[in-house]
Amino acid sequence: MSSEANVRSNKYTLSDREFSFICKLVYGSTGIVLGERKREMVYRRLMRRTRELGLDSFSDYCTLLKNDEASELPNFTNAITTNLTSFFRESHHFDYLRDVMLPEMLKQQRRESDGRRLRIWSSACSTGEEPYSAAITLLEAMGPEISSWDVRILATDLDSNVVATGSAGIYKQDRIKDLEPSMKREWFHKGSGKNLGFVRVDRRLSNLITFKTLNLLHDWPIHGPFDVIFCRNVMIYFDKETQYKLILRYFDLLRPGGVLFIGHSESMPKEIRQFEFLGKTIFRRPE
Ligand SMILES: C[S@@+](CC[C@H](N)C(=O)[O-])C[C@H]1O[C@@H](n2cnc3c(N)ncnc32)[C@H](O)[C@@H]1O
Numbered sequence: 001m002s003s004e005a006n007v008r009s010n011k012y013t014l015s016d017r018e019f020s021f022i023c024k025l026v027y028g029s030t031g032i033v034l035g036e037r038k039r040e041m042v043y044r045r046l047m048r049r050t051r052e053l054g055l056d057s058f059s060d061y062c063t064l065l066k067n068d069e070a071s072e073l074p075n076f077t078n079a080i081t082t083n084l085t086s087f088f089r090e091s092h093h094f095d096y097l098r099d100v101m102l103p104e105m106l107k108q109q110r111r112e113s114d115g116r117r118l119r120i121w122s123s124a125c126s127t128g129e130e131p132y133s134a135a136i137t138l139l140e141a142m143g144p145e146i147s148s149w150d151v152r153i154l155a156t157d158l159d160s161n162v163v164a165t166g167s168a169g170i171y172k173q174d175r176i177k178d179l180e181p182s183m184k185r186e187w188f189h190k191g192s193g194k195n196l197g198f199v200r201v202d203r204r205l206s207n208l209i210t211f212k213t214l215n216l217l218h219d220w221p222i223h224g225p226f227d228v229i230f231c232r233n234v235m236i237y238f239d240k241e242t243q244y245k246l247i248l249r250y251f252d253l254l255r256p257g258g259v260l261f262i263g264h265s266e267s268m269p270k271e272i273r274q275f276e277f278l279g280k281t282i283f284r285r286p287e
Contacts, residue, residue: 005258007029012043012050012057014042014046017043018059018062021065022034022042022062022278025076029076029217030057030237031239032081032238033061034266035185036107038181045079046061046080049079050106066083068222070242072250077159077177078162082178083159083162084125085126085129085130085233086129087176087179089129090232093230094134094137095260097137098140101227101228102137102142104140109149112249115155116150118138118150118225118227119154119224119230119231120138120150120226121153121154121155122153122154122155122156123133123220123226123229123230123231124157124233125155125156126166127162127165127166128165128167130170130230131155131169131211131230132166132169132187132201133210134153134230136151136183138151138208139208140196149238153210154210154212155209155211155212156212157213163213169200169206170191170199170200171198171220172197172198184199188201188202196241216246220249221256222254224253224254224255225255226253226258229250229259231246231261231262231263232266233261233263235262236263244269247269247272248272248274251274257285258283258284258286259278259283259285260275260283260284261281263281264281268283274286
C-alpha cells in the first residue's frame with residue numbers, strides 16, 4: 001500500500017509525487033536526505049508554511065516552489081531544518097578547548113611574541129548556543145590575557161531565522177537553567193517588563209562573534225586558517241558523499257594542529273585518513 005493511501009481527514013494531503021518533489025528539492029539545495037521516515041515531519045512543517053501563505057493545498061505550495069523557487073526557497077529550507085541545540089551541548093568539546101587546547105596555545109604564545117590569533121568556526125550554529133558556549137569558554141579560560149589576542153568566532157547556518165536569533169542573543173530563561181549559577185550571573189542579563197522570562201547574552205560574548213547565513217554546500221567566502229571548527233549534528237542529515245567532501249574542505253581550512261569537533265552520532269568517513277583521532281569525536285589536523 002502506498003503511503004499516499006494514508007489519506008488525511010483534512011484538506012492538506014501530501015501525495016507521493018509532492019513528497020518526492022520536496023525530497024529532491026531539499027537534497028539539491030541543502031544536502032539533507034529525507035526518507036520516508038521523515039514524511040510526517042515534512043508534512044507538519046510545510047503545512048505550517050503553506051497555511052501562512054494562505055494556500056489551499058500542498059499542490060499549490062509545490063507549484064509556488066516550481067514557479068518562484070528563488071524567493072520561496074529560503075523559507076522552505078528554514079521550515080525543513082532541524083535546529084535542536086543547547087548551551088554546552090556535548091560539553092567534552094568545551095572541556096577540551098579549556099583544558100588542553102587553550103593552555104597549549106597560551107603557553108606557546110608566551111614564548112613567541114607574535115601570532116596571537118585565535119579563530120573558531122561554528123559551522124552549523126543553529127540559534128547560537130554553540131558559539132556563545134565557545135565564547136564563554138575562551139573568556140573564562142584566557143582571563144584578562146584575551147585582550148592581547150586577536151580572537152574571532154564565526155557562526156554560520158543555512159537557516160536565516162536561527163542566525164537572526166543567534167545574532168540577537170536573546171533566549172528564554174529556561175534555556176540556561178542547567179548552567180552553573182556563577183556562569184548565569186556572569187554572562188546573562190535577566191530581562192524585565194516585557195522581556196521578563198528572557199535573558200540577553202553579555203556584550204563581551206557577542207563582541208567576539210560574527211553571525212552569517214551560509215550553506216555548507218556552496219562556496220565559503222571564508223579565510224582560514226581556523227584553530228577550531230565545530231561541525232556538530234549536521235552531517236547526520238547528509239549522505240556519505242556530501243560528508244566526505246565537507247570534511248576535506250574543513251581539513252583545508254584548519255591550521256596544522258587545529259581541531260575539528262563532530263557530533264556524538266557522527267563519524268569520520270573511513271576513507272579520510274588525514275586527521276589524527278584524539279578520541280570522543282575530536283579530530284586534529286596533524287602539525
Ligand atoms: C541539529 S542543528 C545542530 C546545531 C549545533 N551544531 C549543535 O550541535 O547543537 C543542525 C543545524 O544544521 C543546519 N544545516 C542543515 N543543513 C545545512 C547546510 N547545508 N548548510 C548549513 N547549515 C545547515 C540547520 O539549519 C541546523 O541549524
